[in-house]
Amino acid sequence: xxxxxxxxxxxxxATSGKNVVRKxxxxxxxxxxxxxxxxxxxxRMFQMELDTxxxxxxxxxxxxxxxxxxxxxxxxxxxAYTIILLENELKEIxxxxxxxIIDKLRPFTEPHQALTLINQRVNYWKKLFSRATGELxxxxxxxxxxxxxxxxxxxxxxxxxxxxxxxxWRGSESANQDFSRHKNAVEIKTTxxxxxxxxxxxxxxxxxxxxDHLSLGLISVTETTGNLNSLAAIIEExxxxxxxxxxxxxxxxxxxxxxxxxNDMIEYYNEISYSVDNRRFFCIQRGFPVILRGNLPSExxxxxxxxxxxxxxxxxxxxxxxxIKVIIGIKQME
Numbered sequence: 001x002x003x004x005x006x007x008x009x010x011x012x013x014a015t016s017g018k019n020v021v022r023k024x025x026x027x028x029x030x031x032x033x034x035x036x037x038x039x040x041x042x043x044r045m046f047q048m049e050l051d052t053x054x055x056x057x058x059x060x061x062x063x064x065x066x067x068x069x070x071x072x073x074x075x076x077x078x079x080a081y082t083i084i085l086l087e088n089e090l091k092e093i094x095x096x097x098x099x100x101i102i103d104k105l106r107p108f109t110e111p112h113q114a115l116t117l118i119n120q121r122v123n124y125w126k127k128l129f130s131r132a133t134g135e136l137x138x139x140x141x142x143x144x145x146x147x148x149x150x151x152x153x154x155x156x157x158x159x160x161x162x163x164x165x166x167x168x169w170r171g172s173e174s175a176n177q178d179f180s181r182h183k184n185a186v187e188i189k190t191t192x193x194x195x196x197x198x199x200x201x202x203x204x205x206x207x208x209x210x211x212d213h214l215s216l217g218l219i220s221v222t223e224t225t226g227n228l229n230s231l232a233a234i235i236e237e238x239x240x241x242x243x244x245x246x247x248x249x250x251x252x253x254x255x256x257x258x259x260x261x262x263n264d265m266i267e268y269y270n271e272i273s274y275s276v277d278n279r280r281f282f283c284i285q286r287g288f289p290v291i292l293r294g295n296l297p298s299e300x301x302x303x304x305x306x307x308x309x310x311x312x313x314x315x316x317x318x319x320x321x322x323x324i325k326v327i328i329g330i331k332q333m334e
Contacts (some may be wrong), residue, residue: 005102006095009044022047025102027259030109033102044085046098048118049078054111056081060119064126064264065135067097081115089332093132097125127268131225136268137260139223142231145171145259146274147190147219148178149234154320155179156241159328166242166252168327172259176204183212184326187284190219193277196311203304206290213283215323220278220312227270235266280318281323289313 005025012021012035012133022036032049050056056079062069066087074080083101085094101121108114130136137145148171164181171178177185187205189198198218200206208214227233235256242248253263261269284290289312291304 003102005098008035009037009095013042016042016196028102028105028108030112031105032113033105035098038084042088044091044094044098046083046101047072047080048105048111048114049074049080050111050115052077052079054115058114060115062122062126064122065129067077067094067120067129081118083118090129090132092159093125093129097121097129100125101253120149130265136234136265139272141260142269142272143190143192143221143223143274144188145261146221146231146234147217148172148259149189149231149238150190150219150257150274151179151186151188151217151275152243153234153238154324155328156238158324161328162242162245162248163251165328166248166255169255172255176202176207177211177214179327180211181327181329184329185211186215186217186323186327190221193220193222196309198308199309200290200306200308203291203293203296203302206284206288207292208284208286208288208290209292209294213326214285215318215326217320217323218280218281219276220283222275222277224273224275225271226273229273229275230271231261231269232266233270235261235269279320280310281318281320282310282313283318285316288316 008023012023015021016037016039018039020038022059023151023266024273025033025035029166034047034049036045036047038045056071061071062329066085068084068086070082070084072080072082083098085091089122101118104121105114105119108117127136148169152165152169155168159165168179168181170180171188178188179186191198206214206216238252239249242252257263282288289308291306293302295301296304
């Protein structure tokens, strides 16, 4: 019979005051587990008491969005392996998380096996917590980041100055253009295949008057399941291209984190595989269909979003090779 932990916590919240209260989980017969509440903070918790002789690997002590796992001394001979909810607004998903652990622990008798099982469930639920809190990037943002990294990889393949190439990636900093070096810039747009229209975020994104050369790259992809050409895969591939140089890899990782993927989250971006179907580049210059800030009728108008039908821009198309050479500084575009 499954323990009604939601009811237990409800009763504890009504009676705990400032005390720490606990109730044994009777459905787990062979391990000493408790549902509890830290009265002062009203933080919900799950505890499994262990002999101090039972080793707890550091990997089993975690902290992720809304949850912390600690080994708390309980007595001279016992330690309480404790999973604490830090953010009360996540109590619904936390309840499901602990229910899952309780259900999976019922047949276990050995504490070290129980710890391994809990760690496996933590790895699974950590991702769900991130999704529930919006911590994972949306599918659209993942697609856009893949396109930026795809172009970054092209630059690295054509340059020996990896430091400058990585530093030229500015999209992670929420810059108006994804790549810039000196007075040259490239904006990368990544769309699903057969989508002829591009969304422009604001009137500055394609404002060519601020640059000597501004190019627009269109990368068309097909998305499938699998990790062969995923975000996680291309991040690791770029790290390998950087020869694991600590300084350059640190800068690259920092920019990936600024883009929304921390080191501890990369593994969760291996479910969507991107197949690049086509890539085209356009020179943004006078005559290209853009909205410029200087042409807006009033200074009170700003942050103008618009769409471009790329099928009307064929006369502005330029070669990928020329764009790459300009941004890495070995050619000036005519």
